[in-house]
Amino acid sequence: MPFEIISALAEAYVDKFTSEEDELLQKINKKTVKSHPRAHMLSGHVQGKLLTFFSKILLPKYILDIGTFTGYSALCMLKGIAENGELHTIEIRQEDADTALENFKLAENNNLITLHVGNAKNIIPTLSREWDLVFIDADKVSYIEYYELVLPHLSKRGIIIADNVLFHGQVLDPPVKGKNALAIDAFNKHVYSDSRVEQVMLSVRDGLLLIKKI
Numbered sequence: 001m002p003f004e005i006i007s008a009l010a011e012a013y014v015d016k017f018t019s020e021e022d023e024l025l026q027k028i029n030k031k032t033v034k035s036h037p038r039a040h041m042l043s044g045h046v047q048g049k050l051l052t053f054f055s056k057i058l059l060p061k062y063i064l065d066i067g068t069f070t071g072y073s074a075l076c077m078l079k080g081i082a083e084n085g086e087l088h089t090i091e092i093r094q095e096d097a098d099t100a101l102e103n104f105k106l107a108e109n110n111n112l113i114t115l116h117v118g119n120a121k122n123i124i125p126t127l128s129r130e131w132d133l134v135f136i137d138a139d140k141v142s143y144i145e146y147y148e149l150v151l152p153h154l155s156k157r158g159i160i161i162a163d164n165v166l167f168h169g170q171v172l173d174p175p176v177k178g179k180n181a182l183a184i185d186a187f188n189k190h191v192y193s194d195s196r197v198e199q200v201m202l203s204v205r206d207g208l209l210l211i212k213k214i
């Protein structure tokens with residue numbers, strides 16, 4: 001990590017003036033930080049609240065969460081789901097999927113969640129839904145593939161949100177080095193040159209790219 005993108009002071013201020021996490025999200029956040037060696041992967045308070053905001057505005061019928069981890073982003077997006085909607089979340093690591101499942105058991109509307117365990121590349125093509133909200137947050141080298149799998153099935157009003165598009169600042173300072181930073185840089189360029197979509201990049205946390213069809 002060459003440098004932090006947002007100053008710690010600004011992060012603390014942003015955190016302070018963002019509505020608090022509910023009890024369950026707070027519990028999952030704390031438990032993940034305490035017990036998971038890769039806890040930094042969790043979306044966290046502010047980004048989670050942003051996911052909830054988008055979901056509450058869109059009232060999505062079909063939500064796709066690529067990279068479940070301990071279930072935090074899924075539960076943030078679940079908060080805006082339409083009545084009888086479906087949230088599909090995909091996790092490749094059995095251990096993380098097990099933790100997510102335990103966390104989902106404590107959530108309201110958890111009957112709307114389907115947790116798929118396996119490689120998202122194989123699972124996404126089996127889900128024939130018209131997605132209203134998609135969060136791409138799994139292995140960085142596969143972002144272009146996830147995007148191409150999902151875009152034809154994105155609803156007219158739907159949005160894709162891709163996480164870590166600033167990749168700890170490693171894409172800001174050419175020449176870009178490292179497999180993941182190169183993959184993210186390639187993804188950002190791929191979307192930018194795609195005439196099917198319009199997009200906006202936000203410097204929230206590690207960078208979010210919001211994408212919709214034109």
Ligand SMILES: C[S@@+](CC[C@H](N)C(=O)[O-])C[C@H]1O[C@@H](n2cnc3c(N)ncnc32)[C@H](O)[C@@H]1O
Binds near residue numbers: 067068069092119137
């Ligand atoms: C950054 S974490 C996701 C964090 C989560 N979205 C959140 O906000 O709390 C990425 C997750 O994607 C999973 N993952 C990596 N490659 C995957 C793949 N090919 N298919 C499904 N999940 C994958 C990892 O095991 C990890 O749990």
